[in-house]
Amino acid sequence: MLDYDEEAAVYDRTRGGEPRAQAAAEAVLGLVPAASGTLLDVACGTGLVTSRLTRAGLRTTGVDISPGMLSVAARRLDGAVVLGDSRRLPFADGSFDAVTVIWLLHLLPDAAPVVAQAARVLRPGGVFVTTVDKNAAHEVGSDIDALVAPHRSAHAADASARITEYAASHGLRPCGEARFRGHGQGRTPRRLAHDIRRGRVYATGGQALAERVEALPDPDTPRAEPVYRLRAFRRDA
Numbered sequence: 001m002l003d004y005d006e007e008a009a010v011y012d013r014t015r016g017g018e019p020r021a022q023a024a025a026e027a028v029l030g031l032v033p034a035a036s037g038t039l040l041d042v043a044c045g046t047g048l049v050t051s052r053l054t055r056a057g058l059r060t061t062g063v064d065i066s067p068g069m070l071s072v073a074a075r076r077l078d079g080a081v082v083l084g085d086s087r088r089l090p091f092a093d094g095s096f097d098a099v100t101v102i103w104l105l106h107l108l109p110d111a112a113p114v115v116a117q118a119a120r121v122l123r124p125g126g127v128f129v130t131t132v133d134k135n136a137a138h139e140v141g142s143d144i145d146a147l148v149a150p151h152r153s154a155h156a157a158d159a160s161a162r163i164t165e166y167a168a169s170h171g172l173r174p175c176g177e178a179r180f181r182g183h184g185q186g187r188t189p190r191r192l193a194h195d196i197r198r199g200r201v202y203a204t205g206g207q208a209l210a211e212r213v214e215a216l217p218d219p220d221t222p223r224a225e226p227v228y229r230l231r232a233f234r235r236d237a
Contacts, residue, residue: 054077
């Protein structure tokens with residue numbers, strides 16, 4: 001996994017920056033009830049998305065386990081950030097009208113504790129919004145996809161069906177879905193080969209897979225942009 005303290009300085013410009021953050025925030029806002037007042041953004045990172053939710057009139061709090069990320073987010077969110085683990089949120093039961101978890105669950109070996117915590121800190125009738133199937137969004141029918149297909153994991157931690165099951169076990173029922181396009185997120189063979197060598201993706205492929213990916217035509221040309229998926233779940237009143 002990445003060292004997010006080190007990554008904080010470059011995270012925004014290497015992850016689609018302002019355009020991707022705006023697209024994500026608009027999609028989230030379409031799923032959060034208009035009557036919501038407070039929102040907790042779990043794994044808020046640099047706060048680029050969170051800040052847009054604040055501008056929409058929500059009283060937002062960002063929580064992240066990385067001090068480096070929070071140092072950036074604090075400047076954007078006027079200090080409304082808390083250092084904390086998404087699996088043990090430092091908030092009382094029923095504290096928020098909405099909880100968002102964007103681009104986190106796919107990184108975890110088990111997303112169940114995060115869903116449980118989101119349900120715990122939601123008020124009755126509150127809404128939990130999260131990205132699901134994140135890695136699948138990068139499967140765009142490209143030459144890269146054909147090459148790495150045998151190395152994909154069949155057990156994504158953020159699989160939609162799995163998250164729905166976890167949510168149901170904590171009284172959260174599906175209440176909406178949205179999609180938004182990534183910006184600057186189309187994969188290139190050279191960048192993906194670099195990630196494979198660093199052990200970030202496709203652990204079964206190793207050096208041999210990295211070399212085959214890097215040898216694809218146009219190694220620095222981005223393939224099609226991913227389209228990310230959001231699911232919303234409402235806590236039983």
